Amino acid sequence: MFGEDEDYAPLTAKTYRAVWENAxxxxxxxxxxxxxSIGLFAAGCAALYPCLEGQPLHRYWDQxxxxxxxxxxxxxxxxxxxxxxxxxxxxxxxxxxxxxxxxS
Numbered sequence: 001m002f003g004e005d006e007d008y009a010p011l012t013a014k015t016y017r018a019v020w021e022n023a024x025x026x027x028x029x030x031x032x033x034x035x036x037s038i039g040l041f042a043a044g045c046a047a048l049y050p051c052l053e054g055q056p057l058h059r060y061w062d063q064x065x066x067x068x069x070x071x072x073x074x075x076x077x078x079x080x081x082x083x084x085x086x087x088x089x090x091x092x093x094x095x096x097x098x099x100x101x102x103x104s
Contacts, residue, residue: 016101023093027086034086037079044072 011019050057051065058065 027089030086030089034082037082041075041079
């Protein structure tokens with residue numbers, strides 16, 4: 001996965017097609033989840049903004065701002081995780097494409 005692929009046997013055209021389709025499906029799935037995590041994190045940041053100092057709802061910082069901040073921190077971790085999975089799926093697809101058989 002991370003090194004040279006010289007040790008692997010060449011793929012047949014049928015096997016390559018199945019592996020390539022699976023990698024494309026995984027990439028699409030993780031792309032959707034990564035974009036969802038980006039949107040949710042942006043919405044969480046937008047929800048936190050009115051509670052910041054200098055904003056009209058700052059007086060509710062303890063009741064609303066701190067819990068929203070904790071949720072935003074969890075969303076940040078989820079965003080990083082989902083985007084790492086998306087990157088991994090993309091790298092897997094690139095690895096599959098490098099092993100494309102000569103006759104396909």
